[in-house]
Amino acid sequence: MRLITIIVAALIAVLAPAASPLGDPADPRIAANPLLQQIARNAPDQLPEILAQLDELSRPANEPAAQKAQGAATAAAPAAPPADTLKPLTSPMALNAARMVRAQPTAAELAEIRANPAISAIYKINPDPMLDLLRRMIEAAEVKPPSGK
């Protein structure tokens, strides 16, 4: 977390266009963080903005923004697909089947697997075609018949 915070702080320091009032030089985060110290020396007018951004990142209410900043770390966390992207299924049977298939790794977990070149190479060399086939069948089962039929 600390490394990510530093990187975000560095990015903000480079990109933040607006000057702001000076931050509190007694802020313990500056004393504890060499990068913030450097910013305080070279671009003190940007420090309050950076500290405010760091505050937001550490606030639970701003979790999505924090996750976005965390990048790959966020990808490692299992996440359910957004409810509004799921189409209704045609029958309880299809619904049950869909549940079975979705018990497999989530998109975030697959992203983690693919992020490791050694593992993704194995999937490329030796994919499970039956798993792919079942997933395509699930998608097809979710297609509703045209209205009027």
Next chain:
Amino acid sequence: MFGWGMPGDHGGGDGRFMAKEVRYDWAQAGRDVALLLALREARQRVLAALAEAAEDGEAFARLVQAQRDMVLLVAEFFFALKAMEIAAPAALAAFVASHNRHLDQRIEGEFKNKAGGLADRLREGKFGAGAIRMIELTRAEQGRIELSQSDIARFLVEVMSDETCRKVLAGLAEAGLLKTRREPINRAVMVWSEGVLEAAFGRHLADLRAIVAAQA
């Protein structure tokens, strides 16, 4: 989650790729061996159930001896078709379209400018424009969903060769677990199921569920 380190953790800093530890609790090995045996036994049971249901048990035994894994894959395919109600016209059309799109992606991607082997099979695995119409005509005529041997081989193109698929379908038909007829116009072998294959595979999955629940 997967029992090894985080992505990007490829080993030491001396440039060598170091094998990572795969963590496993060996204190649980006894339970896991029991699970392994139960899973293997469940696999035996589905084949035994099919042998019992077969009109010609000896033909089924011969088929299993030659194509054990492929028999289970075909049973899995028929089960999934029924369980997900893919035979419904809209779902079938969507499945065929999705199949063609998937093959196009592979043909235009990793198999672009390649010939022979799987590359050729993928090109031949696509459904033509009239495929759905033919299936629907047959449904209207016969009152049931029938797929040609070639249709099934197309769907399973990445799973097994055309020849293996044909052998397994013919073997299951010989054993009486699938039904076939020869289409008089184009001489295609049409295949349909009366449900035994799907039900046996469904029972197998129910067995697996019970095994996993008992182990939890």
